[in-house]
Amino acid sequence: MxxxxxxxxxxxxxxxxxxxxxxxxxxxxxxxxxxxxxxxxxxxxxxxxxxxxxxxxxxxxxxxxxxxxxxxxxxxxxxxxxxxxxxxGKADEARGTVRITASEMIGGEVLPLLLTGFHSLYPQISVELVLSNRNEDLLRGDADIAVRMVRPSQAALLAKRIGNIDAGLYAHQHYLKEHPMSLRPATTCIDRI
Structure with a gap:
């Protein structure tokens, strides 16, 4: 050494x-x-x-x-x-490339509208959007930012809750007649970020 x-x-x-x-x-x-x-x-x-x-x-x-x-x-x-x-002379100008990873659903349905607004505010920042249902390893450099549905396990990462997503279960009335279900939702434990 x-x-x-x-x-x-x-x-x-x-x-x-x-x-x-x-x-x-x-x-x-x-x-x-x-x-x-x-x-x-x-x-x-x-x-x-x-x-x-x-x-x-x-x-x-x-x-x-x-x-x-x-x-x-x-x-x-x-x-x-x-x-x-x-x-x-470019001290006030944000620029560069940011790689964001997100699930296919979030990346395809939620982020495009948000990123359009972001791009209009910061045109010199190039965003690479990586859609994957795998949890990419940020410490390995797979991405700079990850939008995830679970809290990261690596202690070196900074996690911030950015919102809620409402989810619903839907079924056709004919199915429900043949397969009766309780109208009371089952109790589950969800880790909140």
Whole structure:
């Protein structure tokens, strides 16, 4: 482990690999080559004295040490972008890409109207909407924001309740004649965020 702090470009390479899941995807993202990305990640690992990724069928996955590094690397990226904006005269302009994941129902029915209004207020922010009924791993960089129906299990995430969704059960009267049901709803326990 080196005694000096690694250069920002090594952390930027690490973050790109986390977001893209591969060296080649990260290289495309940063407009460089796959071998360069590999060298930068290896240099960061050598400097920190830890292994940051493991190879799997799905690509590169952060190790425990890599997962612990993600929030700091993201803070560095945000600081670098803030520094760039403050010196380029764009300090008051919100810009960049935000990846939001939501279920197919919420993402297809609820978010489009909200995002249309958001886009008119912040035209320089590009929103990537990922529709999946899977709970994406925010710590792994699968998304920046998740709209979920359950509280996240990872303690490092900030959760905020944004609203209620009314749900109803409906049946045709012929079905109900053949399958009588209680008009009193069953008692259930729902975790409220």
């Amino acid at each position: 080196d005694n000096h702090i690694p250069d920002w470009h090594l952390f930027r390479a690490f973050l790109a690999v986390v977001r893209e899941g591969s060296l080649s995807g990260a290289a495309r993202m940063l407009a460089t080559t796959q071998p360069t990305m590999g060298r930068q990640v290896a240099a960061l690992e050598a400097s920190l004295g830890v292994k940051l990724f493991t190879r799997s069928i799905d690509g590169l996955s952060p190790t425990e040490a890599g997962l612990r590094l993600i929030p700091s690397a993201e803070a560095m990226a945000a600081a670098a972008e803030t520094a760039w904006r403050s010196t380029s």
